[in-house]
Every structure is written in structure tokens, then in C-alpha cells.
């Protein structure tokens with residue numbers, strides 16, 4: 001089934017053939033399984049833009065609740081040319097290049113302070129970036145000769161993080177947020193920026209936000225210089241900090 | 251039946267070292283108390299209520315005594331003295347002390363014998379309350395029967411206790427044997443236990459006595475309806491670990507996450523505080539015959555699961571030694587471990603099988619708690635489901651006792667109703683399809699699995715040797731476990747640790763330690 005003519009900008013879901021729009025969807029409804037439930041699920045899928053939906057599974061997953069698997073041809077498409085996403089722009093430098101650049105262009109150690117803030121007790125992400133051990137075989141910033149990295153760990157209050165950054169004369173502050181339930185990550189992160197603005201300190205630091213549910217767009221929205229998500233390596237962070245410091249110098 | 255070779259001499263040596271490590275700490279524990287322990291004593295005496303700010307009376311009471319630097323005598327001393335001075339009952343005594351206008355002093359003509367005598371009835375009632383709850387639970391278990399091992403354990407974490415109750419029932423309907431309501435994100439750092447039914451919480455629901463009741467009721471209904479006893483779990487951890495243990499005891503919980511070191515390593519709670527608190531919590535747990543779940547699985551989230559496998563085993567010996575010192579029997583000691591090796595590593599499955607079998611054999615009578623992959627889970631839910639299937643296969647083959655089921659949405663959110671259902675379904679399939687696999691196979695002599703088991707045990711004894719030499723305090727400050735370093739005076743809650751005075755009064759602890767009726 002081809003829903004609309006192909007167009008290079010218009011993206012439809014690809015199942016087995018170009019343009020078939022095939023997608024799979026799973027959901028739970030508060031209804032017991034049966035003929036009526038199946039029809040309800042079908043309409044539910046249709047309401048989501050699935051044509052000719054097939055309810056391929058229907059099982060009671062709790063008293064009075066049913067779980068469904070649906071397949072169908074999605075009528076929707078997205079015009080790629082209309083989508084513009086900010087991406088962190090930086091050179092792809094390795095550790096050696098970065099070290100050299102700091103030595104020659106900055107001429108002193110770059111100081112960074114990182115923490116997982118608020119009630120969040122997840123340290124593995126920030127440790128991956130900062131600690132010697134690093135991540136995916138890449139050593140963290142602690143291992144860089146030209147970085148002075150301070151890792152405050154988890155459950156750090158915004159005030160305490162800021163105080164430490166001032167005390168050690170940090171160039172950059174690295175904030176990690178892992179828990180996202182009810183947007184707690186956004187609230188915590190933007191509270192730090194607000195605090196810094198109130199004290200006239202926002203421009204003093206390069207601000208980085210990271211975590212599994214963070215991307216550059218969100219980082220910017222929350223007032224940071226950049227946002228980093230899953231798979232970030234220490235060298236990405238190092239390269240960005242150095243580049244931003246150079247830009248600011250100019 | 252598939253067995254890995256076990257050098258019992260090495261196992262015995264591990265136990266000897268762990269005993270010495272725990273004895274060293276026990277000497278410290280026996281000389282100290284904490285605000286948490288004293289609040290628990292007050293709760294056990296039936297003291298309840300909160301003020302208009304939501305601050306529990308037990309906190310006001312204990313903080314006030316602590317502010318006068320008198321907590322080393324024990325809250326029981328003051329309560330008893332207040333009774334001798336005319337308070338009609340313990341609740342009233344607590345209110346007078348907490349809210350009274352005159353300052354609390356340490357002086358008085360009352361003798362220790364008088365204090366103990368006047369508290370005798372209160373102590374009896376406190377223990378009876380716990381014992382009755384335990385007996386009711388045991389009777390219900392006997393009447394309805396329990397499922398075969400591995401018990402299927404799932405998590406509920408909506409943040410709203412009424413939704414939790416619905417989900418708990420649904421889980422039982424889907425075949426869960428154990429339902430854990432996990433605590434709200436920040437609760438472990440609260441130095442009080444919230445009050446009443448709660449409907450707001452991030453990443454979990456507050457552990458409160460009322461919330462325990464609500465879920466117990468739902469699971470009792472489920473047990474009757476489905477004709478099989480459904481167990482309830484919560485967390486006895488954080489700054490209020492002993493208070494929560496007490497609440498769990500009287501509300502008939504079946505299991506508690508309770509670890510001698512978890513709070514230190516994963517919540518940065520001060521180690522002196524944690525060691526004292528864990529002891530009292532475990533005394534209550536032992537009396538109530540609650541099964542504890544220790545938290546060694548977590549080590550493998552911050553440290554590498556291949557390199558640090560022996561730290562899990564070493565810590566299990568230590569947790570066991572601490573638990574024995576608090577009177578917890580082996581059959582209630584659910585030591586934790588996990589399937590957390592990088593799944594893309596060659597033969598990762600064999601290494602997991604080896605460790606699971608090793609732990610099973612070393613602790614044959616313990617209800618071992620086997621934890622699923624979490625760290626290497628990604629948002630690819632389909633792949634994640636396969637990853638969990640491999641975990642289930644190891645669980646049934648090596649006959650783990652309690653298995654926390656993996657969730658395909660682990661990297662995304664706390665489990666949805668449907669996620670839990672699908673996990674239960676595939677676990678049921680694997681448990682059935684491979685029920686006797688472990689009895690049918692043998693491991694190749696000196697093959698990968700046997701060799702790995704030997705290596706892990708030998709590394710564990712080496713680690714225990716160093717920890718025994720340096721003491722646990724120093725060892726933790728050097729990062730012996732989970733790659734996490736904590737210091738003797740660092741972390742939260744140290745201000746709540748108090749040296750016991752010579753005339754320290756804690757008749758509840760004395761009874762628990764004496765094992766008397």
C-alpha cells in the first residue's frame with residue numbers, strides 16, 4: 001500500500017517497501033479482552049493515524065487491563081527540510097590535539113568542576129566524563145595533563161557546586177542529570193542557571209549539561225552552552241570546553 | 251547437577267575473615283546509638299503522631315533530648331522517668347518531653363531498676379505487636395502456600411500509593427510472587443519518616459506506615475483471590491533504616507532491602523551512622539523473620555562486573571557476618587548479586603552462569619536475590635527483552651531463590667503495567683521450559699565456567715584478607731567496594747551518632763539481643 005507519492009523530503013515509516021508507512025505500536029487500555037476490546041483497540045490505532053490496523057496481540061495484563069500490539073500503515077509523514085536541530089559544533093579532536101591546543105593557546109590548565117545535582121544519586125555518567133577510568137576505553141578528564149578536573153559526585157546542591165566552582169576558579173561547570181521523572185532534571189538544571197544569573201555569574205563559566213535524556217537543544221533551552229547525551233566521550237567534552245574558551249577569548 | 255568446584259577451605263577462610271571484620275565494627279556499634287535508633291525505640295513504644303508541620307513526634311522528642319546532649323542515656327530512660335514522674339502513659343510522656351516548657355535534664359533520683367520496671371509493660375506490648383504480625387504472616391503463608399523458587403519479584407513505582415496498590419494486584423495477577431514498592435528518590439536522605447498515605451513522589455513512593463498498610467491490603471486481597479501468598483517488600487535503608495524496619499515488622503512486610511553498607515556507598519550516608527543503624531534494624535528484622543535483600547548487585551553498576559565480581563562475593567560474606575551478629579538466620583538472608591556484565595563481551599553468558607552458580611553453592615540455605623541487567627540496558631526495548639531472557643535462563647539453571655525480573659524499559663522509566671506483564675510472561679516461559687536444565691548438565695572440567703569460579707573465589711579471599719588487615723573503615727575510604735570512596739567522618743547523618751553512656755537504657759534492644767519472649 002503506497003499512501004502518497006514519494007518525495008525526497010517527505011519521510012514516511014519504512015516497513016517492507018518505500019512508502020508503506022508500516023509501524024508497530026503497543027499500548028494498554030483499561031478494558032477486558034474480547035471482541036469489543038479488539039474493536040476499541042483498532043479504533044484507538046486508527047485515531048493515531050494507522051490505516052488498516054491489525055491487532056496482532058490482545059492479552060489481559062492485569063485485572064481489567066489489556067495489552068495490545070497493533071500494526072498499521074501510518075498516514076503521517078515529516079518534511080525533513082523543515083526540521084532544524086541545533087547540534088554541538090566542534091572539531092573532532094583527540095586527546096593529544098586537545099592537550100596541545102591548551103598548552104599553546106591557553107597556556108595554563110583548564111579547570112572544570114562537575115557534579116550530579118539535586119537529589120540525583122547517579123554518578124556513573126559524570127564519572128565517565130571526569131574520572132581517570134573514563135568511558136568506553138577513553139580516559140576521563142582527570143587523565144589529561146592540561147585539565148584540572150574536580151568531581152563532586154552526586155546529590156550536590158546547586159549552591160555547593162557554584163561555591164566550589166568559584167573557589168577553584170573553574171572555567172567550566174559540568175552538570176549531570178539522570179532522573180527525569182516529572183521533569184526534575186529540567187527544574188534542577190534551570191534553577192542553577194537562574195541562581196548564577198542572579199549573582200551575575202552566568203557568563204563567567206562555560207556551562208555544560210549532560211545525561212541520558214539530555215541533548216544539545218535542551219541544554220540550550222535551559223540556558224547552558226551545550227547539552228550532551230548518551231554515548232558522550234570525555235574528549236567531546238574536552239574539545240567543546242576548549243573551543244568555547246577560545247571563542248570567548250576572541 | 252551442574253556444580254562448580256568449591257574449595258571449602260577457602261570458603262571457611264572467607265567466613266573467618268568476614269567474622270573478624272564484623273567483630274571490629276560490632277565493638278563500635280555496641281558503644282553507640284543514633285537518633286534513628288532512638289526514634290525507633292520510641293515508635294516501638296507506640297509513640298505516634300505528627301505536628302502541624304508534619305514533623306513526627308518521635309523526631310521532636312529525640313531531637314530535643316539530643317540538643318541537650320543527653321541522647322547517650324537512651325530515649326527509653328527519659329520516657330521511663332516521665333512515667334515515674336506521673337505521666338499516665340508513654341504517648342503522654344513523649345508529648346511532655348517533646349513539647350513541655352521545662353528543659354530536659356539528665357538528673358534525677360530515679361534508679362535504673364525503677365526505670366526498667368516502669369517500662370516493662372511497654373516493652374512487652376512492643377514485642378507482642380511485632381510477634382503478632384509475624385505470626386499472622388506465617389499463618390497466612392502456611393494456609394495459602396508459596397510458589398516455587400525462583401520467586402518472581404517485580405517493582406512498582408508510580409509515586410502514588412493508590413496506583414501502586416492497583417499495580418501490585420495486577421502484578422500478582424500476572425504471576426508475581428513478590429512486589430516491591432520502591433521509595434521516592436530522595437527519601438533515603440530524609441532524617442524522618444513521612445506520615446500518612448502519599449500520592450506524590452519521584453522515581454518511587456514514600457515509605458510510610460500508612461502506605462505499607464495500603465499495599466499489604468491489596469496484596470492480601472490478591473493472595474486470597476489467586477490462592478497463593480503474595481509477598482510485599484520495601485526499603486529499610488537510608489537515615490531511617492531502623493524506623494522503617496520497625497514499621498515493616500508491624501505491617502507484616504515479608505522482605506526488606508537492607509544492607510550493611512549500601513547507604514554508605516550509594517547514598518553517601520556516614521559510615522558510623524549506617525553501621526549502628528543497620529544493626530538495630532536487623533535486630534528487629536531477625537525477630538520478625540523478615541527476609542532481607544542485600545545490595546551487592548549495585549557494586550556492578552559503578553564498577554566493572556568482570557573485574558569486580560569478587561567484591562560482590564567478599565561483601566556477601568561481610569553482610570552475612572553482620573547479619574549473624576544481629577541474629578538474622580541464614581534462611582532469611584537474601585544476599586544480592588547481579589547479571590551486569592557487558593552483554594557484548596565474548597562468553598559473558600558463561601561468566602554470569604559461573605558466578606551465579608558459585609554464589610548458589612557457597613550460600614546453599616540463603617534465599618539468594620538475583621538481580622537483572624540494568625547498566626547495559628538501552629532504549630532498544632526489543633533487544634533488552636532478549637537480554638533479560640538470558641538472565642532468566644541463568645536464574646532457573648542455577649536455582650536462584652528470589653529473582654528480580656528485568657524490565658525491557660529499564661533504561662527509560664520505572665516499569666509500566668504492560669512492561670511488567672511482558673516480563674512476567676517471558677520469565678514464566680523460561681522457568682517452565684528450562685525447569686530442570688541445571689539438573690541435567692555438568693560443567694566441563696577446567697572449562698571457562700569452572701576456571702572463572704575458582705578465580706572469583708580466590709580474589710574474594712584476597713580482598714577479605716586486605717580488608718581484615720586494614721579494617722572496614724579504612725578499606726571503604728580506599729574504595730574497596732563499588733569503586734566508591736567514603737571517609738569515617740564524611741557523608742550525611744554523622745551528627746546523629748552518639749556514644750552510649752554507661753547508664754544507657756534500651757530495654758527493647760536488650761530483649762531483642764537476649765532473644766527473650
Ligand code: B12
Nearest residue numbers: 121122123124125176180181210211212232453454660663
Ligand atoms: C546505575 C543506576 C543506578 C545506581 C547508581 C549508582 C551510581 N553511583 O551512579 C543506583 C542503584 C544507586 C540507582 C539508584 C536509583 N535509580 Co537508577 N539507574 C541506574 C541505571 C541502571 C544505569 C545508569 C548508568 O549508570 N548509566 C551509565 C552512564 C555511563 O550513562 P549516562 O548516565 O547516560 O552518562 C553518559 C551520558 O549521558 C553523558 N553524561 C551524563 N552526565 C553528564 C554530564 C555532563 C556534563 C556531560 C557532558 C555528559 C554527561 O556521558 C555519559 C557517558 O557517555 C539506570 C538505567 C539505565 N540503564 O539507564 C537507572 C535509572 C537511571 N535509575 C532510575 C531510578 C528511578 C533510580 C532511583 C530513584 C530508584 C529509587 N526509587 O530508589 C534511585 C535514585 C536515587 C537517587 N537519589 O538518585 C530510573 C530513572 C527513571 C527516570 N527516567 O527518571 C532509571 C532509568 C531506571 C528505571 N528504569 O527505573 N540507579
